Amino acid sequence: MALAIGNWSALNAMPGMDEAEFARWAELLERRTGVVVPPARKPFLVTAVRGRMRETGHTRFDDYYRDLHKMPEGAIEWTTLVDRLTVHETHFFRHQPSFDLIANEWLPRVAQSGSQTALHAWSVGCSTGEEAFTLAMVLDKHVSAIRDARIYFGVTATDVSHPALAVGRGALYPRSKLNEIPAEYRERYVDELDADSFSIRESLRKRVGFAQFNLLDVARAPLKRLDLIFCQNVLIYFARDRRRELLDSLAGLLKPGGMLVLGAGEVISFAHPQLSRVPHRQALAFLRNR
Incomplete structure (x- = not known):
């Protein structure tokens, strides 16, 4: 399980994620999944979240964050987002x-x-x-x-x-x-x-x-x-x-x-x-x- 690396150049027009916003999203991911997102991986997290925001029609990180906490629809959306935040790179007979x-x-x-x-x-x-x-x-x-x-x-x-x-x-x-x-x-x-x-x-x-x-x-x-x-x-x-x-x-x-x-x-x-x-x-x- 690893953080996803997407190619969403079309999303560059969306607002950036400042350090406080990044810390909030990183804390949410660690609290719910245990996965740690260090500052060096901020671009990967931003790319994945932005990609899902585009699909759901969100334009602000705080609005999307708030909607993720609504029940029960937020729980369903969270499942989809987690799948975007993880790359399922694996192989047969990997080691x-x-x-x-x-x-x-x-x-x-x-x-x-x-x-x-x-x-x-x-x-x-x-x-x-x-x-x-x-x-x-x-x-x-x-x-x-x-x-x-x-x-x-x-x-x-x-x-x-x-x-x-x-x-x-x-x-x-x-x-x-x-x-x-x-x-x-x-x-x-x-x-x-x-x-x-x-x-x-x-x-x-x-x-x-x-x-x-x-x-x-x-x-x-x-x-x-x-x-x-x-x-x-x-x-x-x-x-x-x-x-x-x-x-x-x-x-x-x-x-x-x-x-x-x-x-x-x-x-x-x-x-x-x-x-x-x-x-x-x-x-x-x-x-x-x-």
């Missing part, structure tokens, strides 16, 4: 070392324990679904390859954006993304529809459930005793103290032996009494102590 860690080290250990009959994974900030389906592909392929392993798995995929989630539920992607998926996975999990698009096969789609969720509410998350939490390229948009709070809450949702996978370099010097760092040179992950 291969993390998926290799899951497939080659964590899954065999889980299967060897003999105590698992079901695995529940959570893709946090799943955007348009590429990450969640990658997780499902990796789990399905490697669980089925483990001899005598009778393990069922499911992936819960969440994001703050309803439009992004709709794309994930549809599981339909432009053909330009096809090469992101290794050939061995394409053969098992992809249906090439035409020259422009492909879809994820129904058998895998059934393993992934999409739901709207704001990570700020993680302390009240309905998900409990998770085996795997995959949270990459999400925490970097939160303030440092907020990141620690979120990580503590995520740690509390893991089962003993469960693993939390973060983006490499996303957090520095993180430690938790219930977690142990996984020794890996290219991936950042923690195991819940038994």
Whole structure:
């Protein structure tokens, strides 16, 4: 999740956003989503807000801000604006070392324990679904390859954006993304529809459930005793103290032996009494102590 960069040159005639106005909008975004907008990103926020203002017929930032607080129409408009303020840039198999860690080290250990009959994974900030389906592909392929392993798995995929989630539920992607998926996975999990698009096969789609969720509410998350939490390229948009709070809450949702996978370099010097760092040179992950 990142701040959007639009091209709305036609909006230059609208009033500018002074520092006080920017501070008010930045505070609103952080309070409602947790995303921090530093002063250097002011042009991105202004561009996105202006773009939506043009569509709604607003010409003043303060008028639009006020209308966002009207209920219930303001809540509906806020959902649309948040989608404009975030860019859903994601890829299949975005960080291969993390998926290799899951497939080659964590899954065999889980299967060897003999105590698992079901695995529940959570893709946090799943955007348009590429990450969640990658997780499902990796789990399905490697669980089925483990001899005598009778393990069922499911992936819960969440994001703050309803439009992004709709794309994930549809599981339909432009053909330009096809090469992101290794050939061995394409053969098992992809249906090439035409020259422009492909879809994820129904058998895998059934393993992934999409739901709207704001990570700020993680302390009240309905998900409990998770085996795997995959949270990459999400925490970097939160303030440092907020990141620690979120990580503590995520740690509390893991089962003993469960693993939390973060983006490499996303957090520095993180430690938790219930977690142990996984020794890996290219991936950042923690195991819940038994």
